[in-house]
Amino acid sequence: MNTHKYSKVLLILSFFFFITQSFGQSKFKVTLDAGHGDHDYGAVYHGHIEKNIALAVVLKVGKLLEKNSSIDVIYTRKGDQFIDLVERANIANRADADIFVSIHCNANANNAADGCETYVMGMSKNASNLEAAKRENSVVTLEKDYKQKYEGFDPKSPESFAGMIMAQELYLDQSIALAGKVQGKFIEIGKKSRGVKQAPYMVLHKAYMPRVLIEMGFISNQAEGSKLDSEEGQQEIAESIANAIISYKKEYFGASDNENTIKPSQQIEPVKIVDSVPKKVTVKAPEVKKPEPKPEVKPELKPELTSSVVPSFKVQLLASGKKLELVPSNFNGLSNVSFSSEGNLYKYMYGETTNYNEAKRLLSEAKSKGYSSAFLIAFKNGKKVSVQDALKQ
Helix, strand or coil: CHHHHHHHHHHHHHHHHHHHHHHCCCCEEEEEEECCECCECCCEECCEEHHHHHHHHHHHHHHHHCCCCCEEEEECCCCCCCCCHHHHHHHHHHCCCCEEEEEEEECCCCCCCCCEEEEEECCCCCHHHHHHHHHHHHHHHHCCCHHHHCCCCCCCCHHHHHCCCCCCCCCHHHHHHHHHHHHHHHHHCCCCEEEEEEECCHHHHCCCCCEEEEEEEECCCHHHHHHHCCHHHHHHHHHHHHHHHHHHHHHHHCCCCCCCCCCCCCCCCCCCCCCCCCCCCCCCCCCCCCCCCCCCCCCCCCCCCCCCCCCEEEEEEEEECCCCCCCHHHCCCCCCEEEEEECCEEEEEEEEECCHHHHHHHHHHHHHCCCCCCEEEEEECCEEECHHHHHHC
């Protein structure tokens, strides 16, 4: 009798576990990270404080995204707190987030420098990119026992950067895609784009998902800094970032019924941030004339689409520097796995179909087998195209 009851309990628990696994992970999870906080002010120029601007924009982006019932927003901080860099990444890791977005303001001794740029994790040889990473990574020195915590990492040492093992192969393509969408939305509102770049940011290095670090503009530039520190400027940027995230979700994870592009008329309540230090100078925002919007430069040339061939879809499982035998035991039981190679990088793909609904079923199957970072890719005439372009056919 007791054994029978025990079996029934196990059956019920198994059922609820199945339901949770099947439907509980349906939301698209976004971790938003406001750079700096508390005694770490970030850059401070002309009375503008980076930590406050970053937090205000993050809270605005979060409120806009939370209007979509299919999106779950996780914050690394919602107030003026100091969060270790590794803990910021761990918050996203523990939440099993689909993307990680860290938001910052730029600064330069040259006060004429302006424009926005978005970074993905990478070992850049570009001096300006390395300097930007060193500036942001220097935050670790404010953390207790940082040398032990970061295994001897020294933000001023080139050897420390060279020693950072990049766990990025799985997510680099998706990170670049997300960064490109952010920059594209900035261009649409007339901001100067400094492009998508790679740099060894510690906060990106420890996050195990597609991740980007956004530099919204230069607070060292008096005009741009004033715009960044205004409600109007922050709302405009927040809408651009939220729309980029929604566009990314639609392309790689599918769209929901209530998922529409955020329009400028969708205003939210102003976010009030109490400064930890008083601003010594109050700068009245001068009238800023937006430059003529520049056409978005695509990072990859895409083939001319024709109607002669029906596009096909595959599920990209992972990318690795290791060549694997295409047997089910190497891919958690999945068969019909193919690969393509780019230099020393092998990209492994599951299935192939011309039916989008079937492609989404294959994606769900891959995720159920443990490939949580899997995503759809599309081909036309044997060449890779965006999923959105394929759907137009």
